[in-house]
Amino acid sequence: MLLTVFCYVCSLELYDMKYEQLKLENQLCFPVYAASRLITRAYQPYLNELGITYPQYLVLLVLWEEDNILVNDIARKLILNTNTITPLLKRMEQQGLVERKRSEVDERKVCVLLTEEGEQLKATAALIPQKVGEHLVNAGLEVDDLLALKDSLNSIISFLSK
Amino acid sequence: MLLTVFCYVCSLELYDMKYEQLKLENQLCFPVYAASRLITRAYQPYLNELGITYPQYLVLLVLWEEDNILVNDIARKLILNTNTITPLLKRMEQQGLVERKRSEVDERKVCVLLTEEGEQLKATAALIPQKVGEHLVNAGLEVDDLLALKDSLNSIISFLSK
């Protein structure tokens, strides 16, 4: 029964039933993986103009929402490990987008702050999501479907991130 | 109007409207990105037992469905570039999972074939998707939602992969 639940979607053929769930088309994991990379690619041209990468853009989203935040908190919000964030932040510091400052109260902690330049990117970046979204909606995707999609993904995330 | 469409989902506050679409929570791109990594993590323990990584698993999915296939075709099916696939296949060849053979008809082409060992992983791998899916369904996710999720993602993929 569970076989039909997660990864199985096409009509069962009686032969070959054993491996039906291994077809790429019947997996849920692959569409998520592929869509993720394709969306990143879709953002890329716009992000190139800002001179940043997609994960760097996500870090900026976090900082634009809440500045002066710990490395750990950025990692938690983006569900990334700190050993991914640390070199990323260093590159962003190199570019002059953020500043990293070790806390004086607790010297283990490192606060990340937006520079003037990082703050200024916000206005341009604000236009990006709708530009990408525009394409999808023009391509005939329903708004309700996209919202439902987001909800389902968030359910998966909230479950798997424990 | 489009502002409300792709990335905007929460009720609009009148103040701060300008940057509402930049909140992490209002993005569609982030849930896809995060879910993708979390699903990969969920597969990991099972894949570790087989001694393979997640992208290697995807390559095997393709080969189990259709053996003796070109590098290019694997890349196309997984929506990856060949320069990602090539070193990946070399590692899999090193491990004895696949064999790479240059076509005699057209020497530009390289055929990828499963070895006996690669073929044998299929039986164990067949159990993995339902094990991962089991968790999600037990966590209360609706089957219909997951199917709808898959459809929406495939729509996005078919649009963005052109």
Added chain:
DNA sequence: AACGATATAGTTGTAGGCGATATAATATAG
């Protein structure tokens, strides 16, 4: 046959992701 265009795979360089581990600061237990 000759040659430019195209196709296929590979190489190089940069930037994520993450497991394993290290290092140092702080918190806690006894």
Added chain:
DNA sequence: CTATATTATATCGCCTACAACTATATCGTT
């Protein structure tokens, strides 16, 4: 107050991902 555990960040090594480019083979046209 010392020993131990925990926390926060960083380092290292491996494996993707992909842009830009190269090398070679094949095709199409003349």
